[in-house]
Amino acid sequence: MIDLRQLELFIAVAEELHFGRAAARSGMAQPPFSQQILRLERALGVALLHRTSRHVSLTPAGMALLVDARALIAKRDRMVDMVRRTASGDAGTLRIGFAASSAVGVLPTIVRQLRLALPDVSLQINDRDGIDIGSAIRLGTLDAAIVRGPFLAKDLMVETLRRDGLVAVLPVSHPLAKRAELPIGELAGDSFVLFPRTGAPELYDTIIGLCSGAGFSPAIVQEASAWLSVVGLVEAGLGITIAPALAARSCPRGVMAIPLEGTFDRTELLIAYRHGELHPLVARFRDIALSAMKT
Template sequence: MEFRQLQLFVAVAEELHFGRAAARVGMAQPPFSQQIRRLEAELGVELLARTSRRVALTPAGSRLLEDARVLLAKRADIITTVRQAARGETGTLRVGFAASSAFGVLPDIVLRFRTRFPEVKLEIDDSETMNVGGALVSGELDLAIIRAPFQHEGVTVERLLRERFVLGLPARHPRARRKVVSLSSLASEPFVLFPRHAAPGLHDTVTSMCLAAGFSPRVVQEANSWTSVIGMVEAGLGLTIAPASAQALRPKGVVFRALSGASGHAELELAFPSPQPSPAATHFRAIAHEAASRRQ
């Protein structure tokens, strides 16, 4: 039994007229009738009661009509969902991101992606202990948004966003009244930063900037998320040097000021398995670059 035979049977079962049914599917009546006979022979039952004046469904034909409609609808659904999957419009997309990139551009990317591809289930993983490179190669992740620099065999990396650093300090701090603060003037200040294991690239860039300005930062507290870092700054534990997008957090007791003498930049990268990502990941990648370009 073939799907085409079922389609022909549904046509004649609904029209109850061989001529009209054949015209409906674009066939001549003789080969149409032959296909229906062949279907009845294969099933070993009579599906249609035929007389010179009328065609009627037998009990077996009525039953087959119900099941055939369901099966043909399911076939159409399968074709649609398979094609949608091939276009990256359905399925699951697993995205990892570093804690230091959990603000700024990421919410914008996620919102744009969910709006355009609502049928794709988006799973976000911010596990601090995850081996991002290994997860991408093994298929645990489809993409990752990470702080530069990042390298891993079998993983393609491309720059997503490059942004300046700013100084975050308590609103009551004497330097909060200035619009621009010199990095070299912060030599004696306490700092709150990310631990190196959580964001090695970010940590090393900030440390290098401070060394170039003539001092080694005196880190009095570390935290694994920007929410925690900013909270400690607000509590007066120290200052922090953060990517400009950290200003999106808008804490009440913390102000951000431009830094002079800060030569480095914070870079976000998009990583995905080589040689190319899945269709859904390709859509996410394009949207990520679109969102990031608006922040450059």
């Protein structure tokens, strides 16, 4: 039976071409070192080295083994390094879910900081309906997710990353576009472009509830599942929308984001993950997301 230690010793003597120096390099006395090389040759049934009292050289079989032995040891070292880095949260695959509303103004910031901090992590981002995220985490198809609160999932761990207000996103030509702040009731006569409820149930219900509390039901003329589509339709003058304040970071020049009165801290940005011992990579992601949302 050949073991990796014997291959390491063989590499040492093949590179040094001197048993004494190879044994010292390997931290062994020469007699047991030489015995290990002999055992390797017997196991293979070939001579790997030409030996004289003054000279050591590789046989053709030894030259062939040296190439593969180096490759095998290097592969072993990479495997050990990857296992250790995965255990420490520095490497591996991280599967993150985002609902449409939680990605607005958030996804680029978190992903950028994650890439800087963990360049060896393979990141899989899954944009899915908000109502599916909890099930995906429970089933293990997602490791964690960024969602908008309230997020009812008693069997998951949920932490607040940031509290956020709401803004009215209007075309620059809108009569209210230059206001510093707006009561939501002043939007009663406008057409609305919103995320579909399936994509962002918590944000959708919050918006409808705010409008209802102000005495009107919003006239929804269009729904779009992607923020760029929503804000593009607003810019084109099809209607207005209401979004988390973080959305103001990614609005095009053709629209204005105006804070809505009384909505400070109205929504929460949350991170959700499974109960139990936190996977090191999920723990690193959690810490990076918390840091990103403080800026």
